[in-house]
Amino acid sequence: MNELIFFINKVVLSGAIIGCIYALGAIGITLIFGILRFAHFAHADLMTTGAFFALIFASLLSGVGPIAGLPTGFVVLPLAAAATALLAIGLDRMFYRPLRARNIKPILLLVASLGVTLMLQGITRLFAGTSIRTFFTSEKKDIFRIDVPFDLATRNIVITEPQVLLFVTTIVSIFCLHQFLTRTRLGKAMRAMADNANLALVSGINTDTVVSATWIIAGVLAAAGGVLLALDVALKPDLSFNILLPIFAAAIVGGVGRPYGAIAGGLLVGFSEALAVFNWSLLIRPFADFLPAWIEIPTRLSIVPTEYKLIVPFVILIAVLLWRPTGIFRGQIT
Amino acid sequence: MTEYRREIVLFAIVGIVVMIILGIFGQAYTLRMLVEATCFAIIALGLTIQWGYAGLFNAGIMGFVAVGGFITMFLSFPINDSFWQSDAPRSLALFALLVATIALVLFGLSQMHRIGISQRVKTALILVALVFAFFIFNSNLDPIARMIEKEAGFIGGLGLPVFVGWIVGGIAAAFVAYWIGRACLGLRSDYLAIATLGFAEIIKHILKNADWLTRGTLTVSPLPWPVPTPNELGFITARAAYLSLTAVLVAVIFVLLQRAYQAPWGRMMRAIRDNDIAAEAMGKNVNLRRLQIFVLGSGLIGFGGAALVSFNRIFDPSGFTPLKHTFLIWVMVLLGGAGNNAGAIFGAIAVYIIWVMSEPLTLFVFDYAAHYGSLLFGWEPPADLTTRALQSRVFVIGLTITLTLRFAPQGLLPERRIKVS
Numbered sequence: 001m002n003e004l005i006f007f008i009n010k011v012v013l014s015g016a017i018i019g020c021i022y023a024l025g026a027i028g029i030t031l032i033f034g035i036l037r038f039a040h041f042a043h044a045d046l047m048t049t050g051a052f053f054a055l056i057f058a059s060l061l062s063g064v065g066p067i068a069g070l071p072t073g074f075v076v077l078p079l080a081a082a083a084t085a086l087l088a089i090g091l092d093r094m095f096y097r098p099l100r101a102r103n104i105k106p107i108l109l110l111v112a113s114l115g116v117t118l119m120l121q122g123i124t125r126l127f128a129g130t131s132i133r134t135f136f137t138s139e140k141k142d143i144f145r146i147d148v149p150f151d152l153a154t155r156n157i158v159i160t161e162p163q164v165l166l167f168v169t170t171i172v173s174i175f176c177l178h179q180f181l182t183r184t185r186l187g188k189a190m191r192a193m194a195d196n197a198n199l200a201l202v203s204g205i206n207t208d209t210v211v212s213a214t215w216i217i218a219g220v221l222a223a224a225g226g227v228l229l230a231l232d233v234a235l236k237p238d239l240s241f242n243i244l245l246p247i248f249a250a251a252i253v254g255g256v257g258r259p260y261g262a263i264a265g266g267l268l269v270g271f272s273e274a275l276a277v278f279n280w281s282l283l284i285r286p287f288a289d290f291l292p293a294w295i296e297i298p299t300r301l302s303i304v305p306t307e308y309k310l311i312v313p314f315v316i317l318i319a320v321l322l323w324r325p326t327g328i329f330r331g332q333i334t
Numbered sequence: 335m336t337e338y339r340r341e342i343v344l345f346a347i348v349g350i351v352v353m354i355i356l357g358i359f360g361q362a363y364t365l366r367m368l369v370e371a372t373c374f375a376i377i378a379l380g381l382t383i384q385w386g387y388a389g390l391f392n393a394g395i396m397g398f399v400a401v402g403g404f405i406t407m408f409l410s411f412p413i414n415d416s417f418w419q420s421d422a423p424r425s426l427a428l429f430a431l432l433v434a435t436i437a438l439v440l441f442g443l444s445q446m447h448r449i450g451i452s453q454r455v456k457t458a459l460i461l462v463a464l465v466f467a468f469f470i471f472n473s474n475l476d477p478i479a480r481m482i483e484k485e486a487g488f489i490g491g492l493g494l495p496v497f498v499g500w501i502v503g504g505i506a507a508a509f510v511a512y513w514i515g516r517a518c519l520g521l522r523s524d525y526l527a528i529a530t531l532g533f534a535e536i537i538k539h540i541l542k543n544a545d546w547l548t549r550g551t552l553t554v555s556p557l558p559w560p561v562p563t564p565n566e567l568g569f570i571t572a573r574a575a576y577l578s579l580t581a582v583l584v585a586v587i588f589v590l591l592q593r594a595y596q597a598p599w600g601r602m603m604r605a606i607r608d609n610d611i612a613a614e615a616m617g618k619n620v621n622l623r624r625l626q627i628f629v630l631g632s633g634l635i636g637f638g639g640a641a642l643v644s645f646n647r648i649f650d651p652s653g654f655t656p657l658k659h660t661f662l663i664w665v666m667v668l669l670g671g672a673g674n675n676a677g678a679i680f681g682a683i684a685v686y687i688i689w690v691m692s693e694p695l696t697l698f699v700f701d702y703a704a705h706y707g708s709l710l711f712g713w714e715p716p717a718d719l720t721t722r723a724l725q726s727r728v729f730v731i732g733l734t735i736t737l738t739l740r741f742a743p744q745g746l747l748p749e750r751r752i753k754v755s
Contacts (some may be wrong), residue, residue: 039524041393041531095736105631107391108739111664114393115735118661122729129718130725241656245532253526302466307543314532318517325521325685 001054005148005155005282011274017232019270020170024225024244026262027177028218035214035256036096038109042117043222044244045124046088050223052124054080056299058135065139073135073231074165081223089179089212091116097211112158113256117240125218131287134234162231169224174263177217180199181259186213194257230257242310246273249313253320264329269313288289341676341747348684352392355687365573367690368683373642375682378588378666379675380634386673386749387600388627389607391523392492394530396659398477398507398632399639400651404541404548405501405506406640406650407491410558414490422489423480429474436467479546496560500640507636508629510537515628520621526628541651548651555648559704563647584679587634591675603627604673662689662730666675668738671745680747692730696723 002164025047032040056064057076065072095112142161171199181187193200201207229243245312250269254261281301284291304311356364378397384390392398417423443463446456482489514533518526541548548554556563559573594600606613606620614620639659645651664687670681702721707713716722738745 033524039528041527095740098740104743105389105523107389107527108390108743110383110524111668112736112739114661115732115739118728118732118735120732121734122725124725125725126722126729129716129722131718150690166382173656232614241531241535245528245535248528248532250338252528297474305543308536308539310532310539311536313538317529319526321517323523 002155013270015274016174019267021229021262022250023266024221025247026266028252030262037107041113044119045117046222047120047226048085051226053083081220083221084223085216088215166228249317255329258329259331273312362569369577371683373687375679376638378678380631382678384631387603391527393527394534397534398635401507402503402636402639403643405503409494409499410496411491413493417486420485472585482546484499503635503640504637508633511632515625553650671747673749679745
C-alpha cells in the first residue's frame with residue numbers, strides 16, 4: 001500500500017503539478033502560434049520574468065501574505081500578471097509589430113523572439129543574479145499530509161500549499177479562458193482569427209485588438225505559470241530552454257491554435273516526464289515473491305535517468321511531428 | 335572595383351582593428367583570437383547556406399558543434415591502454431553486436447508491408463519492438479558503462495589523425511541533421527527551430543552525463559592538433575600554423591560555396607527559399623532539396639565545431655552554451671548578411687572580435703559603475719557582480735538580433751542579386 005502512495009506522490013501529483021505549469025505556458029504559446037503565426041521562443045523567459053516581478057512585489061509588500069493567510073508570492077500574483085501582460089504588449093509594440101507591418105515571413109518573427117528571449121534573460125540575470133531564489137525566506141510553506149484510510153498504508157499523501165494553489169489557479173484560469181473564448185465577442189474573434197486569418201479579416205475583425213488580447217492572455221498565463229512554479233520549488237533564472245521545449249511539445253501535441261489541446265498536451269507531457277523518471281522497482285518489489293528467482297530487481301529501474309528528463313518532451317515532439325503533425329486535436333499546420 | 339567597395343571597406347576596417355589588437359595584446363593573443371574567429375567562420379558559412387540559401391532556421395547550432403567536437407575528440411585522442419587491457423572492449427563489442435541486431439530487427443519490421451502485413455499492425459509491432467529495444471539497450475549499457483568508469487576512467491580515443499576526426503565529425507553532424515530534417519522539413523518552418531533547439535540541449539546533456547564516453551564534467555585534454563603543438567614550436571609559431579590551416583579551409587569552403595551559389599543548384603535553392611510553391615510547380619522536389627542543404631550546412635557546422643574544439647585542446651561538454659555556440663553565430667550571419675558568403679566570414683571575424691573584447695570591457699564598465707555607485711549613492715554592489723556583469727552580453731546579443739532584423743534586415747553586406755542579362 002505504501003508503494004501505491006509513493007506512486008501517487010511521485011507520479012500522479014508531481015506529474016499533474018508540472019503538467020499544469022506546462023499547460024499554463026502552452027496555452028500562451030498555442031494562442032500566439034495560432035493567431036500571430038510564429039513560435040514564440042521568448043515565452044519561457046516571459047514566465048521567468050513574471051516570477052521576478054512577483055518577487056519584487058513580494059519584497060515590497062512583504063506583510064500582505066500573512067494577513068490573507070496565503071503566501072505573499074501568491075497574493076501579489078495579479079500584480080505580477082498585470083506587469084507581465086504590459087511587458088508582453090510592450091515587447092510586441094517594440095519588436096514584433098514593426099516586423100509584422102513590413103509583411104515579412106513569420107520565421108523572422110521567430111528570430112526576433114529569440115533576440116527578445118536573450119534580452120529578457122540578460123536583464124533579469126543582470127538585476128537579480130543567476131542564483132536560485134525562493135519566496136519562502138521569511139514565511140513557512142504549509143504542507144498538508146492526507147491520511148489514507150487503509151490499515152496497510154502508513155505513509156501519507158503529501159501536498160504543499162503552493163501546489164493546492166496551483167491546481168486551483170489552473171482550473172480557475174482555464175474556466176475563465178473557456179468563458180472568454182466561447183461567450184465574448186473578442187474571444188470568438190480570437191478563435192476566428194486562429195482558424196482562418198484572412199476570413200477573419202474580411203469579416204471585419206479588428207486585428208490590433210485581437211493581437212493585444214492575445215498578448216494579455218499569454219502574458220497573464222505565463223506570469224501565473226512562472227510564479228506558481230517558483231512558489232512550488234524555487235525560482236531558477238536559468239530554466240529558459242529547459243522549460244521552453246516541454247511547452248512547445250505540449251502546444252504541438254495539443255494541436256497548434258487549440259487552447260484545450262494545449263492543456264491536454266501540457267498534462268500529457270507532465271505525466272510522461274513523471275512516469276519516465278519514476279523508479280519502477282519500488283512498485284515491482286512487493287511482487288518479488290511471485291517472480292521467478294532468476295529475475296533480479298535492480299535498485300533503480302526508471303525508463304529515463306533523471307538527468308535526461310529533457311529527452312521525454314523531445315521524443316514526444318518528434319513522435320508527434322512524424323506521426324501526426326497536426327497534433328492529437330487537429331490543429332493547423334500551415 | 336566600385337562594385338565591391340563595401341566589402342573592401344569593411345574588411346579593411348576589420349584588418350585595422352586586428353592590427354590595433356596586435357599592438358596592444360601581442361601576437362599570441364591575436365593569433366588565438368583569429369584562429370577561433372576562422373573556426374567560427376566555417377560554422378557561420380554552414381549556417382549561411384541553411385538560412386541564407388534556403389531559409390531554414392537552425393536553432394541548435396550548439397548541438398552540431400558539440401557532435402563535431404565529440405567525434406574529433408573520440409577519434410583523435412590517444413589510446414587509453416587501461417581500457418583496452420580490461421574486459422570492457424569485449425563487452426562493448428558484444429553490445430555493439432546487440433545494437434546491430436536490434437537495428438536489423440527494426441529495419442525488418444519497417445519493411446513488413448512488403449509481405450502483406452497491414453500498416454496498422456506494422457506500426458504497432460514497431461512500437462512494441464522500440465520499447466523492448468529501449469529496455470534492452472539501457473539494461474545492457476549500464477553495467478558496461480559502470481565497469482569502464484571504474485577500471486579505466488573513460489574509453490579514451492582511437493589515436494587517429496586529427497583530420498580524420500574533423501571529417502568524420504562533420505559527417506556525424508550531417509547524419510544527425512538528416513534524421514531531424516526528415517522529421518521536420520516537410521512541416522511549417524517553426525518546427526525545425528523547435529526540434530533543433532531541443533536536440534542541442536539533449537546532446538549537451540548526454541555528453542555531460544555519459545562519463546564513460548566523454549569523462550563528463552572532468553573534461554578531456556589535451557587534444558592533439560593537426561599541426562605541431564605549442565609544446566614543440568612555441569605558442570606563436572604553432573598558432574600561426576593552425577591559423578594558416580583554418581584560413582585555407584575557410585578559403586576553400588568559400589570558393590566551393592560561391593560556385594554552388596552561382597550554379598543552377600544555388601539558383602534552385604533561392605527559388606525554393608523565395609517561393610516554395612512556385613518552385614514545386616516547376617517540378618523541384620522542395621523537401622528533398624531542403625533536406626539536402628540542411629544536411630550539408632550541419633555537416634559544415636560540425637566540421638567547424640571540430641576545428642574549434644581541437645584548437646582549444648579541451649573537450650568540455652559544459653562549455654557548450656547556447657549563447658556562444660548558437661546565438662553568437664546567428665548574430666554573425668544576420669549582421670554580416672545572410673546569403674552572402676563574404677558577409678558570413680566578415681560577420682564571423684568582426685562579431686568574434688567584439689565578443690572577445692566585450693568581456694574585459696563589460697567588467698571594466700561595471701567596476702567603474704560599482705566604484706562610483708558606492709562613492710556617490712552609497713550603493714553596495716552585490717558580491718556576484720562579475721557573473722552578473724557578463725549577463726549584459728546576453729542582453730547585447732539579443733538587442734543586436736532584434737535591431738538588425740528591424741533596421742538592417744539584409745545585413746551589412748547584403749546578398750548580391752545576380753543580374754540576368
